[in-house]
Amino acid sequence: MAEPMTRDEIREALTRLPGWTMDEARDAITRRFVFADFSEAFGFMARVALVAEAMDHHPEWSNVYRTVDVTLTSHDANGVTRRDLDLARAMDRIAGQ
Numbered sequence: 537m538a539e540p541m542t543r544d545e546i547r548e549a550l551t552r553l554p555g556w557t558m559d560e561a562r563d564a565i566t567r568r569f570v571f572a573d574f575s576e577a578f579g580f581m582a583r584v585a586l587v588a589e590a591m592d593h594h595p596e597w598s599n600v601y602r603t604v605d606v607t608l609t610s611h612d613a614n615g616v617t618r619r620d621l622d623l624a625r626a627m628d629r630i631a632g633q
């Protein structure tokens with residue numbers, strides 16, 4: 537089982553992922569992405585889905601029109617691991633935000 541990161545380690549890593557915040561209650565990191573319209577939002581999700589599958593690490597997310605709310609946590613570690621940070625970085629790159 538992967539080891540979860542400490543809250544201090546997560547906090548330090550999030551200084552380089554400014555759009556993301558810690559959800560301590562859920563031992564996760566979260567971010568809200570807002571796009572120009574639904575088509576952009578869904579295109580983002582489609583591209584992220586392929587990256588997540590390739591990483592074998594998947595987001596918990598919901599989409600309402602042009603907004604995508606994302607929660608990342610590592611289920612097998614019951615907490616945040618480097619895989620969550622890697623996926624967050626990939627999502628930011630894909631979103632261009």
Ligand SMILES: C[C@H](O)[C@H](O)[C@H]1CNC2=NC(N)=NC(=O)C2=N1
Nearest residue numbers: 592593594595609610611612613
């Ligand atoms: C069997 C499969 O490899 C595992 O369930 C992977 C899939 N995607 C995953 N995604 C996330 N977020 N956490 C996991 O622990 C995880 N495990």
